[in-house]
Amino acid sequence: MCADTPETTAPDYRNSVFLPETEFPMRAGLPAREPAWLARWAEIGIYDRLREKAAAQPGARAPFTLHDGPPYANGHLHIGHALNKVLKDMVVRSQQMMGRDARYVPGWDCHGLPIEWKIEEQYRAKGLDKDDVDVVAFRQECRKFAEGWIDIQREEFKRLGVTGNWADPYLTMNYHAETVIAEEFMKFLMNGSLYQGSKPVMWSPVEKTALAEAEVEYHDHTSHTIWVRFKPQDGALEGASVVIWTTTPWTIPQNRAVSYNPTIAYGAYRVDAVAENATALVGEVLVLADKLAEAVMGAAKVSGFTRVGDVPTSAFEGVALAHPYRGLAENKEWDFDVPMLPGDHVTDDAGTGFVHTAPSHGDDDYQMGLKFGLPMTYNVEADGSYRADLPLFGGQAIINPDGKEGPANVSNIKALHGAGALFAKGKLKHSYPHSWRSKAPLIYRNTPQWFVAIDKPLDDGMNTYGDTIRKRALNSINQLVQWTPVTGRNRLHSMIEARPDWVLSRQRAWGVPLTCFTKKGAKPTDADFLLRNAEVNARISAAFEAEGADVWYVQGFKERMLDGIVDPSDYEQVFDVLDVWFDSGSTHAFVLRDRADGSEDGLADLYLEGTDQHRGWFHSSMLQACGTKGRAPYRGVLTHGFTLDEKGMKMSKSLGNTVAPQQVIDEYGADILRLWVAQADYTVDLRIGKEILKGVADSYRRLRNSVRFILGNLAGFTESEKVAPADMPELERWVLHRLAELDTEVRKGYAAYDFQGVFQKLFTFCTVDLSAVYFDIRKDSLYCDAPDSLRRRAARTVLDILFHRLTTWLAPVLVFTMEEVWLCRFPEAGSSVHLQDMPDTPKDWLDEPLAAKWAQIRQVRRVVTAALEVQRTAKVIGASLEAAPVVHVQDAETVKALKSVDFANLCITSGIQITADPEPAEAFRLPEVPGVAVVFELAEGEKCQRCWQILPDVNSHKHPHTCARCNAALG
Template sequence: MCADTPETAVDYRDTVFLPETEFPMRAGLPMREPEWLARWEKIGIYDRLRAKNADGARTPFTLHDGPPYANGHLHIGHALNKTIKDFIVRAHQMMGHDSRYVPGWDCHGLPIEWKIEEQYRAKGLDKDAVDTVAFRQECRKFAEGWVDIQREEFKRLGVTGNWADPYLTMNYHAEAVIAEEFMKFLMNGALYQGSKPVMWSPVEKTALAEAEVEYHDHTSHTIWVRFKPVSGLDGASVVIWTTTPWTIPQNRAVAYNPAIAYGLYRVDALEEKSTATEGEMLVLADALAQSVMTAAKVAGFTRVRDVAADEFDGLILRHPYAGVEGANGEWDFDVPMLPGDHVTDDAGTGFVHTAPSHGDDDYQLGVKFGLPMTYNVEPDGSYRADLPLFGGEAIILPDGKEGPANVSNIKQLAWAGALLAKGKMRHSYPHSWRSKAPLIYRNTPQWFAAIDVDLADDMNDYGTTIRQRALTSIEDLVKFTPAKGQNRLHSMIETRPDWVLSRQRAWGVPLTCFTKRGAKPTDADFLLRDPQVNARIVAEFEEHGADVWYTEGFKERVLGNLVNAEDYEQVFDVLDVWFDSGSTHAFVLRDRPDGTKDGIADVYLEGTDQHRGWFHSSLLQACATKGRAPYRNVVTHGFTLDEKGMKMSKSLGNTVAPQEVIDEYGADILRLWVAQSDYTVDLRIGAKILKGTADSYRRLRNTLRFMLGALAGFEEAERVAPADMPELEQWVLHRLAQLDTQVREGYAAFDFQGVFQSLFNFCTVDLSAFYFDIRKDALYCDAPDSLTRRATRTVMDLLFHRLTTWFAPILCFTMEDVWLSRFPGEDSSVHLQDFPATPEGWLNADLAAKWDGIRRARRAVTAALEIQRSEKVIGASLEAAPVVHIDDGALLAVLKSVPFADLCITSDLQLTADPAPNEAFRLPEASGIAVVFERAMGEKCARCWKILPDVGSHKHPCTCARCNAALG
């Protein structure tokens, strides 16, 4: 008998092999992560990874960085984007590639120029009065400052890359290549100057690309206007409806659709304050007549007759301002009615007021029928000064608010008797993403890239036009993640107009071309196309940067003895900043030693908005200059939302700043949030979500900490060959072989959520709750030379090398901590490792099927014991010796072939085929298995705590046979 009193009890605690590790339970990430960053920089880890490919044996893998703007602190969207990129780069490196990442910045363009202008306005200075080169230098200095700030913020996230030598679109070589790429458009016939309506910002006085436009709710004036025929239609007025009264002075036609049913309507009765006239005749689409009469406060009306579409053919209307006092004949011209498929009877009147200078549909109709363009609106959004009635009036004021132009037109239409009705409506309207001010469509001479012109080059494998090459690339050459991105980009390219390349700004790469004085844009010699001139421009930019374009004597110097400089005018518009970033494949992928041999990236990854941004512009630019897309994979992620699914905004106070998360939790928690989320849709983040992420992290950290402790002092001499291991260890190896495939395929498919969930479930369910739980007894209490203990530690070692490397791309700081806890050293790092090769021979489907049955039976036993524990019948499962009734003879044989009591962590256990009593415990999902609780018989071993009959009958007091032997 074993006495259980303090006086006689034997203490065997020092003889048990408890886990030993200095790996802390609390991570302390906010404080410790900067230490690892400094360490990585000290040992030059990025360069050392490149050196691993000194023999060229590793397959290159390049993720090309979409450049953020260098103009402010990072937001959570930046953190999401760069973290996903880091997962990709690190994972492909550890899968055996030479995985290169060159971070970059967009440095030109309106966002930075606007910041400098804001500084000028605050000082009461006029930007236009400053020397262009001096202004550009201020923009450059501003961008340089933010590049340095953002670089440190990105590095703090744990993002690996060539931070010492990033690419900047404002570097001299970059500016030279951007100019060179633009001049390829000049030489291959894609470039032309045209006058057509473009999205225009009156506040910023420049054209904007679609990617620079965002849509917000906006309240617009609505007007219904009478256009009277010169003759015909029984004198009835044709009624148009528009939300842009300011465009009425630019009207040149009224469009109709022959497929719409029209009628002639008579006004019979009026409500109070109606602007209609009793008895007047109006022509309207039948489907819209009631809504028009309601807007005009008409109490009663009669449909007089059908109006056939052929009555509109050749019909001439009078402009509402024709003959108006003070108009000075400005609008005394014919207004034709023209057929147009774009006209619908969904809203309005069934007729469309057509101003070719202020809308794409209007412009296309104007081109088709030869309508004249107007130039009534100045760059600042005001009417030209000499426009009768409205000269100098603003459509949009410098502060972005509405000017008087709309109201003035409404009043003038009313005075002229043309206003049938007016109102207001709230709708989605384009705004500048920078100034947040409303935009207008404005006709202005701009430079365009024609996307449907056959190009004068020999890169015709995928088509002869930019559009053909782009669509073929999307269809045949590029893989999209998620797959729906393919259709989205395809539909955009399929329907997009020509690319507006020019901006009326100062900070950017100029359109490096010259036009012949006196020539028209349609003339063959309008543009100077001279390879020698182009080469001189590139050489000047390489040496001095794009600022040199604005210096005195530049034109004379580059035209020199080639042509008469006096015969040509220098273009001073700057390129759309999307052309800059769209050209990065040339000066990063093609030109850098760490680029790619063919100038094509393995991956472009950005947010879903970049289907109309960087993916789009890069595709168009590369298709014009290299004949195909510059990427093989396009991966997109969603936007970041708060916990309620609301868009983040400073005004709502629901923003989550990356630095705040890092300060509280550490960057690894932010990285883990990304890995746990489905990045292909919009992602939510907030305090509760981050707390849940931190809880998952703690569970994982505890698993790794236990593994480290169990491996203390492990030596190669202990290693057991897989074939000699117990079945449980062989089952763990089988799971590792399965995971090896899942992890590699997941990382290759950019499925980080899938990778993490597979690994996390393995660690928490298969390891912590099953394997580790079972093998604690052998680890702690078996003799050091025990096969089971040696096999367990061998498996632990194999687990360690795989889990640390598999998790390293995601939890880059924590896995370094785990690795260095076991393998310290000045040059040691988990990030210098590859994923270990996992033998295919570890896979054992038969063994896995066998252990699925064992685990099912075990769950029934542990569930039965948990009831006894919750009812305080027992304190621990070792106090039990249950009887387990098994209906299935094959399963019974399987359970008898393994130490099932040890697997269930009981001191003893009986297996029987006898029918189970009714009161036996049964688990619904484990049919055919019933458990009857019985207490373990015997004494409690003072060393392993098992209750066994032989305890107290051995040399060492109060021990069982196994512990007695271990003590020697």
């Protein structure tokens, strides 16, 4: 219909036209309106009703369980949380609406250092010392802090439209959860994979604890670099000094060897000339890797040097070097020989070709120590300072309590210089490990810790996928898990393939303790060092279930557990706490296995987290379950990228480029945030910002207009109007064909978690197939045809079919908007689109020959509409109904197809002529549609004042100024 108004002298037929009627507003007003839908869902209990629906149909709905990776109960949500939870919600809702019983139990990680650190900060602000407080009282403050943030985060997650069992989430600090975590730990105790070892681990001097790899982040850091002479004993190497290079001068007191690589070419280099202030000495001879000699001499301000000969690596065998601090300590602390040892880890890419080896402070060094029996040192305390009685450096800090560098590095450099061992010094800016909580630098420190051996054969009757934790994990990755995207498989596989034993212990207060006892006087290698007793374990479990893990710290607990089984005085109680990754890695046991709304086989259909969780939750869950279940706890893993600003920069408060979920919700509404997630490729990093959100909001408006058209034109629709597909016009049957195609694509896309693909297909369908074609064509029939006309009834039947499919197909994404659409038609109490399934779409709606025919018709229609637009732009016509073009078509089959339909109606013209005659030169053409040309002609006749078509028969009927169709409709 054209947009002009009827002549004032003509009859007014406006009230006889069936214009759209709907209360569905053009403007969404989501920020103000969404909370009311949330309240409605809570009132009618949607999540519980879906579970009841499944329970009432035993076996009819296959279960689907997405297991929630627990966020940390500490602080408001950031945009990464929103991305993660919305993705999870879209998975759960789509699976539910495709006929599954999709369960979602949200959960929280509650133990660990981040919360403990917050409570310590509160103590420090009050001038208090945490160590002076009763540990149980301290733990209870940590629990209260976590509870407060759980309540806040729960409401923030719900505001995103996320459905789930919010009334009964899982918490790692619930008594039953703490019990199961302890029981899972005791399985490692009983199967023999738990051991206490002393090895270097990543250590935070500020937080006084070991850290897991997932708790470490890397930042630029400027380190001291030193080149140190080690002098051979007994005239070896003809008096030439061996030079090492290190960025950790503080580790020199712990040096126990110098490593070399037998495959590297070494030479002897004489210093001939030096610059001012150099610590190199003219005439001295140094042994260096040939590839690195020039760089070393440059760093040492050597202005002239000569290579005086080859040094075969056989010359290093059996050579003893003097420790640089030999003779400096009265107690002869460093008066021992330092062996030269071969090591594959030594390279000639940087340094000198020799590696200073301190087994207590580096993994390669530790492995060398194991291989060659080097002694471990215990010179560094938990706070990052040297032991008080260490000569020269006792009590000095490597890292101060505020995270800044202590005096230890400079003191060592000065001591080396004084001893004549410092060949050169400098500074180096490089990537260095930091704690992700305190942001302070870390050190490698040798401490007694508790480990799980991942290569020890286990005789536990669960060897289907291997007899060690590592084998089970690798086989699970390869055989049992579906990876989305598939690159996730390789990432986790390579990490687990190369990882060392799992460090379980942390020297903290807030967590689940390592529930074990050690025998006094026994060594960690002794068979009876650990108490392995099923009855003791059962007592611990019962106590935790009744009183929580705090009971471990109550005076006399050891005696309660051991009395009558062993002599309590013979055993020490372990007070380290478990790494929180063990907590979250155990969640499959107390959620999937133990809860009524868990899963029947204790396995999850999907774990879904950010890509960083390959080294976090996916990883720890895999190791934990492989030790206690014999396989991975999940069948599928989906990973998403990180959130960045519009320029692709990492978000940070200091840069001011963060986007908080609440900001987006306040301005646009949660559905726009959800649509941003659905439109993006979550397998890579996602950008978000003002311009991106404006684009998302525009897509939303276009989609909203499509559903508004459907609602408006379904006003008063009844079952009696319905037309069977076989009786419908071809245009309607083409729409049904597209719906049958889309049904397959949508279900396949949702099953593959391809939300971007699903939304793009539906958005294109709504804006192109529907709004630009079907709705545009059928507006005339819907507005002007008689109510009982087949064409209008068929169109309304198709709109009803579209309504039921589009609302359910889009409901997992636009949870609020599709609810609003649904309630516009079905406002009765308890009604909700989220209680519906996606309707079955008959496959016999597919009609490929019809689709091929209509593809031809649409191509020709494109040429016609483009030709008319030229005339409209030139102001020759105001509306397409003023035209009656002549369409020249070369292909005979296409001519036949066009003549079989009302092509004028399809082109929204008052008339049209199809001809196979040769096209005149002045005809309009589109290069991409060959063989079609359009000659513009004005329509002849008078304008119908009801439908505005220009036809010869207007004003020749009972009702003045009407065409035959409108005259009949008026009765």
